[in-house]
Amino acid sequence: MADTQAEKIPVTVLTGYLGAGKTTLLNRILSEPHGKKYAVIVNEFGEIGIDNDLVVGADEEVFEMNNGCICCTVRGDLIRIIDGLLRRKGAFDGIIVETTGLADPAPVAQTFFVDEEVQARTKLDAVVTVADAKWLSDRLKDAPEAKNQVAFADVILLNKTDLVSAPELDEVEARIRGINPYAKLYRTQKSQIDIAKVLNQGAFDLDRILEIEPAFLEEEEHHHHHDHGHEHGHEHGPDCGCGHDHDHDHGHHHGLKVVHDDEIQSVSFATDKPLDADRFFPWVQNLVATEGINILRSKGILSFKNDPDRFVFQGVHMILDGDHQHPWKDDEARRSRIVFIGRKLDAKALEEGFLSCIA
Ligand SMILES: Nc1nc2c(ncn2[C@@H]2O[C@H](COP(=O)(O)OP(=O)(O)OP(=O)(O)O)[C@@H](O)[C@H]2O)c(=O)[nH]1
Numbered sequence: 001m002a003d004t005q006a007e008k009i010p011v012t013v014l015t016g017y018l019g020a021g022k023t024t025l026l027n028r029i030l031s032e033p034h035g036k037k038y039a040v041i042v043n044e045f046g047e048i049g050i051d052n053d054l055v056v057g058a059d060e061e062v063f064e065m066n067n068g069c070i071c072c073t074v075r076g077d078l079i080r081i082i083d084g085l086l087r088r089k090g091a092f093d094g095i096i097v098e099t100t101g102l103a104d105p106a107p108v109a110q111t112f113f114v115d116e117e118v119q120a121r122t123k124l125d126a127v128v129t130v131a132d133a134k135w136l137s138d139r140l141k142d143a144p145e146a147k148n149q150v151a152f153a154d155v156i157l158l159n160k161t162d163l164v165s166a167p168e169l170d171e172v173e174a175r176i177r178g179i180n181p182y183a184k185l186y187r188t189q190k191s192q193i194d195i196a197k198v199l200n201q202g203a204f205d206l207d208r209i210l211e212i213e214p215a216f217l218e219e220e221e222h223h224h225h226h227d228h229g230h231e232h233g234h235e236h237g238p239d240c241g242c243g244h245d246h247d248h249d250h251g252h253h254h255g256l257k258v259v260h261d262d263e264i265q266s267v268s269f270a271t272d273k274p275l276d277a278d279r280f281f282p283w284v285q286n287l288v289a290t291e292g293i294n295i296l297r298s299k300g301i302l303s304f305k306n307d308p309d310r311f312v313f314q315g316v317h318m319i320l321d322g323d324h325q326h327p328w329k330d331d332e333a334r335r336s337r338i339v340f341i342g343r344k345l346d347a348k349a350l351e352e353g354f355l356s357c358i359a
Pocket residue numbers: 016017018019020021022023024025051100101130159160161162163188189190191297314315316320321
């Protein structure tokens with residue numbers, strides 16, 4: 001094949017465990033005055049599209065992959081979206097793929113080598129992994145994806161340095177180095193980094209990846225056979241057993257959805273009725289104070305009564321964060337959506353709690 005490397009569109013794959021700071025980094029990249037046009041592809045775990053809405057001022061450039069079922073839908077979705085992008089010749093300087101925090105980056109990265117058309121027109125520039133300085137050590141113990149994300153990285157942002165002491169930071173960096181001594185590593189707060197250190201790295205090193213994962217280039221499914229984390233053991237296709245809704249039916253009112261990925265579940269709720277802020281905040285604060293160990297990640301886009309602004313709410317374990325984003329648009333449904341991702345979630349209690357916040 002002719003080497004048209006120079007014309008290939010660089011692809012940056014952004015990974016990192018739930019809540020590590022990927023979207024924060026993505027928003028930084030998109031907000032900088034770099035004069036470049038990036039296409040952004042997001043993929044999330046859970047049923048309600050929220051990540052899409054958390055990405056700043058890039059509505060027309062954000063493509064959402066359907067659901068976080070890395071095992072069966074993602075590869076096809078990714079190829080379909082990239083094919084669509086490639087048809088708009090010259091429209092993009094680069095593509096950024098933000099994967100769900102629960103994704104094993106291997107199948108995503110593979111897409112750029114196994115699909116002929118995609119392979120001919122794009123090049124995987126780098127896998128950038130955002131690591132949560134506070135929680136990574138714990139996740140390395142119980143979440144194989146977190147380890148794979150570190151192992152696959154070309155660039156690592158050791159983020160949230162403000163939440164740990166200097167010795168803790170050194171310790172987590174040493175853990176990372178134990179898994180991946182090759183990646184460039186930067187310590188960051190709020191994913192603050194010179195984007196030149198993240199984009200256009202020309203870093204993805206196939207030889208090193210083949211060392212970690214000799215079957216990397218073998219077609220399909222190899223990650224199910226490899227014992228590097230995925231114990232799902234389920235089949236591809238509509239009944240693959242992953243619990244994802246392959247009909248992509250998002251049309252729920254007061255909807256409850258439960259998604260299983262091993263023992264990690266996602267539950268999400270939505271309502272078109274405005275919420276009462278004076279009920280919501282005490283409820284959610286109490287919830288993460290008591291259940292925060294099991295709640296890996298929470299996030300929501302909320303409509304409060306007598307409040308013209310969309311409110312974005314975020315949590316990582318028991319640490320909460322929230323902000324008025326911007327006014328709801330006139331033609332936009334003021335729909336509140338909230339997602340909890342974690343273990344041993346009591347879906348019914350969460351739903352009752354959420355619905356009790358309706359004004
Ligand atoms: N204290 C602190 N909080 C941070 C830092 N970076 C990001 N956060 C917060 O952590 C939360 C999660 O950040 P995101 O950027 O949404 O994380 P993410 O990796 O995209 O999350 P998922 O897409 O759900 O996996 C948000 O509330 C951020 O404001 C940091 O350096 N320090």
